Amino acid sequence: MTVSSRAVTTAVLSAGVAAAAYAGTLYLTAVAAVLVLLLAVGWVSLLRLPARGGPTLVIALTGLGGVAVAWATPDEPVLRYLPLVIAMGLVLAFLSEMLRRGGRTRLVESVSGTVTGVVVAVACAGWVAAGRSEAGAALVVTSAVGLAVASAVSALPIAARWAGSLVGVALAGAAGAGTAFAVPTIEPVTGLVAGAVGGLVVASLRLLFEQQPALSRRRAGIAALAVPVAVAGMMVFVVGRVVQG
16 A cells, blocks of 8 residues: 555545534444544554454454443543543453463563554544534534645655645645634634644654555555544544633
């Protein structure tokens, strides 16, 4: 999977998040669950971990648990049980290693990689929490649009990678602010910040993955295209809380 194809697919996923936000919380929850599964399927290949089955199952269960908690918690704060979900994920990560056969080679790498995957997967719950916040769908849409624009820019053949990243962040912020003018209940400043944050996530991960040889594998590519959208979910929720008050 090439850099351009991953970037375009990430932009499509971001657009899917925006569409689901306007369709309703249940649809947004379903999209967040799909993001978790995409991460779980390819995370082991992306980090080249020594075991596949255990970490994949742990990441999937924990991520889906986080999304379910964000959807089912009846009132604010909707993420109050998320630390418990993460704690259970850590327990499952260690249990997975205890049940692993074959000498448990690269034990520390396997545990740390699984725990990192748990954190990234749980971040998908941020989209559901943002959709249930005061700004609601408007916050999710402005953020997702900025994320999609930044992903699309990263697919362009710009010679200097740092220049491309800066352009992506600037256009993502502008797209977020522009979208805020078109949707109710959100200020352009909030849209600007949310869009720029999405752009920063895409730019950072682009530079991180650029030299990653594992991305030639299909499963690793699947996880890589979902990571920016997943991480942005929790960051967007935090931006909404800080900026919106």
